[in-house]
Amino acid sequence: MAAIEILNLEKTYQVGFWRKRPKVALRPLSLSIEEGEVFGFLGPNGAGKTTTLKLLMGLVSPTAGSARILGMDFNDPRVKAQIGFLPEQPYFYDYLTAHELLIYYAQLSGVGAKDRKKRATEMLERFGLADSARLQLRKFSKGMLQRVGLAQAILHNPKVVFLDEPMSGLDPMGRREVREMIQQMRNEGKTVFFSTHILSDAEALCDRVAVIHQGELRGVGSVAQLTSEAKRKVEIIFCSATVPTALTSLGVEARVSGDMVNAVIEEGQQDTALDILRREHIRLISLTPVRGSLEEYYVEKLRPRENGKGAGV
Amino acid sequence: MNSRIGYVAFNTFREAVRDRVLYNLVAFAVLISGAAVLVGEISIDIERLVVVNLGLTAISLFGVVIAIFIGIGLVSKEIEKKTLYTVLSRPVRRWEFVVGKFVGLTGTLVVNTFFMAVGVLLALLYVAHKFEQTDVWVLVALYFIVLEFFIVCALALLFSSFSTPLMSAVFTFALFVIGSLADDLRGFARITDGFTGMVATAVAYLVPNFSAFNIITQAAHGDPVPGRLILYNTVYALLYSAMVISGAVLIFQRRNLK
Amino acid sequence: MNSGHRVNVIASAVLLVSLAGGVAMLSAIDRIHMKPEMQQQTLYIQSATTLRRLSLGYTGLLADIYWTRAVQYFGLQHHKGSGDFRLLAPLLRVSTELDPQMLPPYQFGANFLGPKPPNGAGLPYDALALLKFGIANNPDKWRLYYNLGFLYFTEFKDYKKAADVFAQGAQLPITNEFMPILAARMAQQGGEFETSRILWYSTYQSTKEPAIRQNAVDHLRALQVDEEVTQLEKLVAKYRDQTGHLPANMADLERAGFIRGIPRDPNDHPYKLTADGRVEVQDPESIFYITKGLPPGMSSPMPKPVGSKH
Numbered sequence: 001m002a003a004i005e006i007l008n009l010e011k012t013y014q015v016g017f018w019r020k021r022p023k024v025a026l027r028p029l030s031l032s033i034e035e036g037e038v039f040g041f042l043g044p045n046g047a048g049k050t051t052t053l054k055l056l057m058g059l060v061s062p063t064a065g066s067a068r069i070l071g072m073d074f075n076d077p078r079v080k081a082q083i084g085f086l087p088e089q090p091y092f093y094d095y096l097t098a099h100e101l102l103i104y105y106a107q108l109s110g111v112g113a114k115d116r117k118k119r120a121t122e123m124l125e126r127f128g129l130a131d132s133a134r135l136q137l138r139k140f141s142k143g144m145l146q147r148v149g150l151a152q153a154i155l156h157n158p159k160v161v162f163l164d165e166p167m168s169g170l171d172p173m174g175r176r177e178v179r180e181m182i183q184q185m186r187n188e189g190k191t192v193f194f195s196t197h198i199l200s201d202a203e204a205l206c207d208r209v210a211v212i213h214q215g216e217l218r219g220v221g222s223v224a225q226l227t228s229e230a231k232r233k234v235e236i237i238f239c240s241a242t243v244p245t246a247l248t249s250l251g252v253e254a255r256v257s258g259d260m261v262n263a264v265i266e267e268g269q270q271d272t273a274l275d276i277l278r279r280e281h282i283r284l285i286s287l288t289p290v291r292g293s294l295e296e297y298y299v300e301k302l303r304p305r306e307n308g309k310g311a312g313v
Numbered sequence: 314m315n316s317r318i319g320y321v322a323f324n325t326f327r328e329a330v331r332d333r334v335l336y337n338l339v340a341f342a343v344l345i346s347g348a349a350v351l352v353g354e355i356s357i358d359i360e361r362l363v364v365v366n367l368g369l370t371a372i373s374l375f376g377v378v379i380a381i382f383i384g385i386g387l388v389s390k391e392i393e394k395k396t397l398y399t400v401l402s403r404p405v406r407r408w409e410f411v412v413g414k415f416v417g418l419t420g421t422l423v424v425n426t427f428f429m430a431v432g433v434l435l436a437l438l439y440v441a442h443k444f445e446q447t448d449v450w451v452l453v454a455l456y457f458i459v460l461e462f463f464i465v466c467a468l469a470l471l472f473s474s475f476s477t478p479l480m481s482a483v484f485t486f487a488l489f490v491i492g493s494l495a496d497d498l499r500g501f502a503r504i505t506d507g508f509t510g511m512v513a514t515a516v517a518y519l520v521p522n523f524s525a526f527n528i529i530t531q532a533a534h535g536d537p538v539p540g541r542l543i544l545y546n547t548v549y550a551l552l553y554s555a556m557v558i559s560g561a562v563l564i565f566q567r568r569n570l571k
Numbered sequence: 572m573n574s575g576h577r578v579n580v581i582a583s584a585v586l587l588v589s590l591a592g593g594v595a596m597l598s599a600i601d602r603i604h605m606k607p608e609m610q611q612q613t614l615y616i617q618s619a620t621t622l623r624r625l626s627l628g629y630t631g632l633l634a635d636i637y638w639t640r641a642v643q644y645f646g647l648q649h650h651k652g653s654g655d656f657r658l659l660a661p662l663l664r665v666s667t668e669l670d671p672q673m674l675p676p677y678q679f680g681a682n683f684l685g686p687k688p689p690n691g692a693g694l695p696y697d698a699l700a701l702l703k704f705g706i707a708n709n710p711d712k713w714r715l716y717y718n719l720g721f722l723y724f725t726e727f728k729d730y731k732k733a734a735d736v737f738a739q740g741a742q743l744p745i746t747n748e749f750m751p752i753l754a755a756r757m758a759q760q761g762g763e764f765e766t767s768r769i770l771w772y773s774t775y776q777s778t779k780e781p782a783i784r785q786n787a788v789d790h791l792r793a794l795q796v797d798e799e800v801t802q803l804e805k806l807v808a809k810y811r812d813q814t815g816h817l818p819a820n821m822a823d824l825e826r827a828g829f830i831r832g833i834p835r836d837p838n839d840h841p842y843k844l845t846a847d848g849r850v851e852v853q854d855p856e857s858i859f860y861i862t863k864g865l866p867p868g869m870s871s872p873m874p875k876p877v878g879s880k881h
Contacts, residue, residue, distance in 0.1 A: 057402045059570040075575060077404045085402035091395050093324075095331040107320040108403040152399055162402075408578050497636050499601070500643035518594050525600045542603045549596035556589035559582040566579055 001071055003160050003191040004033040004056075009065035011051055025051040027216045028065060033193060033208075035159075038186050040206035040223075041195040042298060048215040049195035050088060053164050057085055070159060081110050084153035088164040090145060094138035098129055098148055101137060102155055109156035123151040127181075143174045150181055154190070161185060163194035167201060179205060203294045211301040218301035223294060233290040235264050236273060239283040246276045264290065317405045318413040325417025326424075329383055334421065338428050341375055345429075349436035360440040365451055365533040368433030373458050373529070375429065376422055377465050377489055383421065384469025385481035387414045388561075392570055401570075408562040415470055415558055422462045430455050447535030453543060454532035460550035461526045465489060467557035468521070474561045474568070492521040521553055622669060634670030637662055641676065645683060645782075654689035660697045667701065671708035674715070675780070677701060681718035682774075682783050685726040690786075690873060695726040713747055716740030717777070720753065724770060734758040749773040764798045789874060792837045793860035796852060799834060800863035803842060803850040806830065817848040836864075 008028040014020035026048045033039045043049050054060040056067055058075055067074040070082055092101055102120035111119060124130045127147040132140065140148065146166070153161055166182070167175045182205055185192050196202055202209050203223060210220040240261050243254045247263065250272065254263035265273050267289070277284055329335075348367050388411070391397045401407065437451075438444065468488055472481035491498070495517065502513035525546060528538055622633060641662035648656055663676045663684070683691045684698035702719040709715055716736050723733035734757035741750035749769065756766040768791065775787035806829045810818050818824045821833045821844050833841045840853035842864070852864040859874045 054570070057398070059398060059401060061567075061569060077406055080402060080404040083402065085399060087395065087398040089395075090399060092399070093328065093396055095328055104320065104324055105399070105403065108317060108400065108405045110404055149399070156403075406578065407575075408582065494636070497639055500639050504639070504642060504646070518597060519590075522597055522600070539603050542600065545596055545600045545603070549593060549600060552589040552593040552596060556586050556593060559586035559589065562582040563579060563586070566575060566582070 001035060002032045002068075003035040003037070003070060004031070004039075004193060005068040006031040006052075006056075007066050007068075009052070009055055009067055010063050011055055011060065012063045024215050026055070029212075029217050031210060031217070031220065033191060035191050036186070036189055037207045038182065038192045038205050039194075040202035040209040041193065041212065042197065042199065042202055042209050043195070043212040044197055044302070046214075047212045049212060050164055051215075052212070053085075053087075053162055053195065056162065081156065082159045084156070084158040084161045086146075086149045086153040086161075086163045086166055088168060090149040092137050092145070092148060092152075095136060097134050097136055098124060098140070098151075099133040101148065102152060105152045106155055111156050119155050119157075123155045127151045142169055143171070146170060146174065146178070150178070154185065158190070160191045160193065163192065165196055166194055167196060167198055175201070199294050199298055209294070211298055213302050219297070221297075233264050234267055234270050235262070235286075235288045235290050236277075237262050237285040237287075238277055239285060244276055244280050244282065246280075247273060250276075260285070317409045318416060321405065321410055321413025322416035322420060325387070325414050326420050329417070329421040332383070334379060334383060335425065337375060337379060338425065338432075341371060341429050342432050344371060345432050345436050349439050361437065362533045364433065364437050364440050365454075366529060368429075368436060369451070369454055369458065369529040369532065372426060372429045372433065372455070373461065373527075376426060376458065376462050377486075379425060380418065380422055380462055380465040381469050381482050381485050381489075384418055384466050385473050385478040385485065387418060387470055388473040388565065389476065389478055389481070392568070395570075397570060407565050411470065411474065411562050411565050412558065415466060415554075415561075418466045418470065419463055422466065423459060426455065426459055426462070445535065447537075450528070450532040450535060450538060453538050454528050456543070457526040457528055457546060460546055461523055463550050463554045464492075464521045464523075464557070467554040467561070471557050471561040471564070474565045488521060489523065492523040493527070494524070495520050495522040496524040522549070525549075622665065630669045634666050634673055637666040637669065638673060638676055641666060641679070645679075649689075649782075652689065656683070656688065656692035659692045660684060660694055660701075663701060664697075667704060671704070674705075674709070674712060677705040677715055678718050678778065678780070678783065681722045682786060685722055695722065698722055698726070711743060711745070713740045713743050713745060713750060714777070716743075717747065717750065717773075720757070721770065721774065724757065724767075730757050730762070747773070747777065749777075764794055764801075768794050789859045792858060793862075795837055796858055796861045797863045799836070800842070800850045800852075800861075803830075803834065804848075804863075807844070807848050807850065811848065817846075818844060820844050 006029055008030055009026065010028045011024075011026040013023045013025055015023045029048075029052060041049050041052065051060070055062050056069070056074055069079045072079045093104075096104065099120055102123055103116055106116040106119055121130075121133075124133050127150060129144065129147055129151070132144065137145070137148065146169075150163075150166070153163065163182075166178050170178065179201060182192055182194070186205075206223050208220065208222045211218040238261055239259055241256070241259050243252075243256065243261055243263070247254065250265065250269055252263050252265050252269070252273070254261050256262075263273075270287075274284070274287075276282075345364075345368055349364055391400075400410070405413075434444075434451075437448070465485065469481060469485045472484045476484070498513070498517040498520065502510060502517040505513050525542070531538060622630075641659060644658055644662060645656065648654075648659075660680075663680045666673065666676045680698050680701040684701065685691055685693075685695040687693040699719075699722060702715060702722060705715045706712075706719065716739055720733045720736040720740065723729045723736060734754055737750055737754035737757055740746055741754050752769060753766070753773070756763070756769065771787045771790045771794065775784055775791070778784060803824075806824060807818060810824060810827055810829060814827070818827070821830070821841065824830050824844070825833065835841050836852045836858065838852075838854065838857055843851045843853060845851055850864055851866060852858060852861070855861065855865050855869060856872050859872050862871050865871070
């Protein structure tokens with residue numbers, strides 16, 4: 001069963017005081033995410049990632065479209081007991097301690113009275129906050145707050161977890177910790193849907209990604225596939241003081257340093273390039289395939305289309 | 314369902330306490346004790362009158378100020394600070410959230426009033442040296458003041474669900490003043506004709522009628538209050554609060570959180 | 572959005588029901604709240620000075636509020652037929668002390684403080700004090716002299732004083748055409764019908780206040796009856812002088828040429844002639860304030876309050 005099914009979900013805001021002008025935050029979006037997947041939602045700032053998450057959480061009402069989570073309508077309150085949410089730059093009641101906050105959230109999530117304390121303590125341990133359990137949240141650093149955020153997202157053991165830019169504002173250590181936590185969630189069989197604009201994280205963690213830009217879905221696919229979809233390139237290094245003209249006419253990028261040339265050619269041009277080198281009696285030093293990166297896929301999908309609209313893959 | 318309302322209510326109460334709101338009790342205690350001592354010095358035969366009048370009026374005014382002060386931020390602050398995001402992603406319904414806030418706020422005021430009432434009764438004991446049977450009407454007057462608070466809390470919460478704290482404070486306070494003059498408003502509506510009369514009547518009946526809740530003067534004189542009035546006022550306060558809270562719920566249901 | 576939709580429906584229903592219920596409750600509360608015992612509290616602060624201080628300078632508004640309460644109070648008591656207007660004098664007094672330049676309370680006081688219950692508070696001296704206070708504070712308002720003269724005429728029957736007051740009012744730079752006429756008539760013909768008629772007619776003319784107008788109309792009708800009955804009884808006496816016996820009925824008088832047609836009272840009922848030569852109205856209860864045309868022993872009928880049992 002699909003853990004998350006988004007069907008033509010769309011949001012247009014009416015902006016302005018007197019004459020309302022429509023501002024499209026999200027064009028009709030359709031996505032399907034399987035159970036147990038770690039799914040990355042990529043896009044630059046303002047692309048519509050947070051809007052999508054707010055729609056799914058019911059914080060904002062959609063202009064059109066619907067979604068199903070774990071088979072139930074996304075507005076069904078029963079769904080909320082099965083999902084966890086970490087908003088971007090979360091803010092919590094600063095007059096509560098971490099422990100009190102988790103207890104309160106456990107209460108609201110319907111965790112039984114007997115389990116609440118246990119879960120809260122577990123979460124605090126797991127996220128390294130045990131020492132600060134009785135400290136008021138107003139005294140927490142950003143990194144600590146992010147950890148509290150993750151804790152409250154999974155403390156009621158939800159099946160699906162939604163994270164909005166979980167790494168934002170964290171130092172490399174913090175980011176690594178979050179990465180590990182997401183891995184852990186995946187190991188526990190949870191479905192993780194997170195948005196980010198940091199591609200290396202997505203590449204490392206996700207099974208599949210979607211690219212969104214200016215409110216429009218630009219592409220969806222598995223990471224493995226996408227990285228290989230990008231045109232394969234080959235890097236050749238050879239001994240030469242200059243770049244052979246025949247090679248330049250192939251439209252090849254080359255860099256000269258000393259008596260070595262470093263050139264990147266497309267896979268299809270490989271044979272032609274080798275012929276040229278042989279003809280000119282140039283010594284080949286190495287030939288290495290360059291693995292396509294997610295970045296290329298991303299950048300390509302972000303490029304403006306000729307005909308504009310429509311969600312495609 | 315009900316337990317969630319209770320949890321939200323308790324958290325609201327906890328927030329008020331940690332917000333050091335209850336420190337107002339200190340100011341109140343100072344005021345009322347000072348008055349009690351002073352009264353004993355400067356007047357004869359009306360000590361009881363002054364303590365009851367001053368005490369009850371102070372409780373009423375302090376309470377309204379607190380109700381407005383806390384109430385106006387109840388919803389708007391959560392939206393502004395985005396603390397709502399992680400709350401509403403949980404199974405708590407939006408209406409449960411509003412009702413829970415209301416219960417928490419009125420709970421805070423009831424606790425506050427309780428302590429203030431104890432203070433007033435102690436002051437009364439101090440100046441009059443004993444309690445009379447007619448002092449029971451003071452308790453009734455206190456009960457009516459608490460009913461007033463229900464309505465003021467509901468109004469503050471209503472405005473908080475769609476307006477900024479400053480505007481909410483202005484609107485709620487304005488309605489409190491108008492509501493205190495509701496009797497005169499209705500009298501005016503009765504002797505006016507035509508369109509103005511209709512508008513005046515509509516307004517006069519929509520505005521919360523606080524004048525019927527103010528029996529401070531009578532309590533001070535030890536005059537009895539008809540039992541039916543106690544019943545009617547209770548029902549009215551409940552109905553009016555229900556009406557206002559439903560409005561708040563309806564508004565909050567539709568609110569898009571930026 | 573099913574559960575959301577349901578919440579909206581329930582919340583709207585609760586809103587409407589509690590709105591209706593609330594309004595209903597208010598009416599019930601009013602019925603208790605407006606009892607005189609409860610109303611005492613509107614007058615709790617009887618001292619205008621204290622009120623003035625408490626009002627933080629907004630005395631005008633407070634005066635308006637008290638005046639509105641006075642009108643409301645009078646209307647309510649009148650409607651209930653209770654005849655109890657004990658709060659009217661203090662209410663009017665406070666209103667005028669808070670704002671001495673507000674004129675309507677003085678007129679109200681002149682018309683309704685003086686007369687005896689159930690038409691008024693039965694406090695002519697309070698009315699007098701009120702008007703004198705008014706004149707002291709507004710010496711150039713002819714209307715107040717008019718009210719005072721009216722009071723002297725109707726309640727104290729002191730035509731001399733009434734004449735003086737009307738004369739004073741007539742001297743003012745801005746005055747009313749009736750003033751000099753009334754001054755003159757008071758002085759010489761205080762007790763005559765015509766004087767009363769002019770007084771009541773000018774009252775009717777000079778105000779828009781419905782209660783005062785109705786009162787004036789009632790008095791004018793009574794005057795008409797008194798006058799006609801007096802006239803008719805004079806004719807009956809003349810007939811007896813001429814013929815040596817009393818006329819049997821009105822038709823006799825008509826045949827004798829004393830009257831043309833059977834005279835009718837303001838209710839359009841013909842006047843009756845009794846066996847002992849007196850003229851009576853058909854339905855005395857229905858014409859208020861008449862002093863003539865009544866059966867023997869009956870006192871001047873007073874208006875029954877609206878809504879009371881007939």
